[in-house]
Amino acid sequence: MIKFSEIKKSLWVSLWFMFLTFPVMVIRVNTIENVIEWRWENMIFIGVGSFLFSFVWRYLLKQKEYGLKRAEEGGDIRPSLAQRILRDRKIFAPALTVVGIFALLFPYVFSLYQTNIMISALIFVMLGLGLNIVVGLAGLLDLGYVAFYAVGAYAYALLNYHFGLSFWILLPVGGALGMLFGILLGFPVLRLRGDYLAIVTLGFGEIIRLILENWNEFSFGPSGISNIPRPSFFGMSLSVHDSTIFIYYIMIALCIFTIFVVNRLQDSRIGRAWIALREDEVACQAMGIDKAKTKLTAFALGATWAGMGGVMFAAKTTFVNPASFTIWESIIILCIVVLGGMGSVVGVIIGALILILLPEYLRAFSEYRMLMFGILLVVMMVFRPGGIVSDVRRIYKFEGSGGAGKDA
Template sequence: MFSLQEIKKSGIAAIWFMFLTFPIMVIRVNPLERTIQWRWENMLYVGIGVFAFSFLWREMLRRKEMGLKKKMQEDGSEKPGFLQKAAENPRLILPALGLVMGIALLFPHLVNPYQISIMTLALIYVVLGLGLNIVVGQAGLLNLGYVAFFAVGAYTYALLNKHFGLGFWACLPIGAGMAALFGILLALPILRLRGDYLAIVTLGFGEITRIVLENWGKFSGGPIGIRGIPRPDFFGMSFSLSEAIMYIYYLMIAAVILTIFVINRLQNSRLGRAWVALREDEIACQAMGIDKAKVKLSAFALGATWAGMAGVIFAGYNTYINPKSFTFMESVIILSIVVLGGMGSILGVVLGGLIMILLPEYLREVGHYRMLIFGAAMIIMMVFRPQGLIQSKRKAYEFQEDKGAA
């Protein structure tokens, strides 16, 4: 049975939501007929819904607390969930990889070009999420202007092709290198910053980049952008539209595999260990003799490299770019991919990227409510699983005592 205190809390929440939604849910103005329609039944529905949902929410929180207590092991650590166990089970890794690769290779032959385009866009954001995962997930440096490096790569390809006639494959390493250079230029003046101050500076860098592209018309085309960007070719071969869509999809599959391979090797390297040490305790990291400046510069440069590469592919995929494609919301989406998937987890970021891009697209049938559903799902996810879909597992080394020597 519910206590009087819980009923009182639910009643206050219902009244508060009824007050907040009154202008939207109750008042309906018809400007043509100059009439106002009062829909009082909507207020009743809001009150009943919030009243019932508040009980359900508290019950879910109560069960979460009870479940955490039961899942705690004797050493005080939390037991891994289903996805965590599946990702760490060596018997399932190879079959799962084979199944995923088989589905990925057959996917373009089973769906229409629109579905292929949406999946290609999702894979581009997966690469962006993996790149940001280096900066945020591995090194612990909050970057809210990551989309600026994405824009640098895209505009590098568009401008070099427009003025110098360079092709996609020539611009791909140049775009990645230019983004890395901008990452170093951003990191140099902010090496001493951390936390909120670092986030504000990177946010300003992203907005400055967008404003420059929007107002420097002679250089970037201004708000109109750049059109007619050629799609990626294959040794000079020309493709039809459907063939080009399929080709870019397979190109993104290769880019994702390459990104996962390189980042996985970086995680297990000396540099990757230095990133983790910097994330956990910056002072202790410096006290252990790690060059903090070089570690931060490498994180920003490598993270920006993948954003620049994704930007070049995005420009070829879209054949048109303008500053509206690189707003602050894009940085928020990429950061949400990292947080949702699990900071520091490669597999988690891949899943997070697919969910963040594909889910809103497949919810278009419910109209404007799709973002409401998506936002509610994100809130529930962050409350009940703040560590993300797949939590990054830190490797531990144990020193075994040599009994023979003893």
């Protein structure tokens, strides 16, 4: 039963929020026509909503504390449902086959419009996996990731415009330029820790966008570059319909390649070094890991995927302008990584598909998209910092003769 004191507490919460949201939610001023609009119904929604929500909030907090206490007492942490599915080959292998067949047949089953949406989702899968290297594995919060995406997109657009180079040459070039910029940004921020890094990378992203917007001779300013060619198929140019399907398959191939590389990286020497760096910088250095090199490779490799994603984006939309590369894109990519689970490849893929596809199909709620992303970031951090599919920590158990110490 819900106790009386709980109800009283929630009542106070609801009153507090009614007070808090009163000016912004209830009154709307039209300063041009000098009319005030009173929206009392909003106050009722807020009151009832926060009353109910405060119960949920307290319940979840209690659950979390209970979980933490159990973990502290040394009880086995039960792997979540998602982790158990991933570990069980009997479920995992057939599921992978089904997903693979679905992905291959997608453009023939669904319309061109759906295929286009899927291409954007796949671009974000790639960006998410790239950022996952920087944020998830190496623990460096990069808020200017979109800058590398812009570098890739503009690399394709400008080099094609001036020199007529083709998509296939520029795809690796875009990746390489992304990597170069990653290193360029990496150098000055090597000495910085978490929070400073976030701000400097954010600043870097904004600098790139402002330069693209203001330097008209170089980037054609806010109007951008249009008529970027789509990729050709062995020298043949394709119709819009065919080339969309072609881009879709290129994206699938690139995603598989990304997943393969990220998976291999994770278990490599450098991947272990990233994880060590994320856990503790000082301890990591004491273990003889070169901090500068580790950070730079994280930035460079993360940026490479963004560069290639940018080339794909330019090829898909055939038009680039600075408005596509605002700080909010960086934050959406960050949301993907956080929601999916920092450090977990499967999680990031699921996160990207959810965050990009859901808003597309829930057009009616599109205004609320960023609001929801904000709530999502806070709620995930408070209640489930590991994300949907949290990264499984490797645990080595000593299974020798009995009597071995419990504390490893």
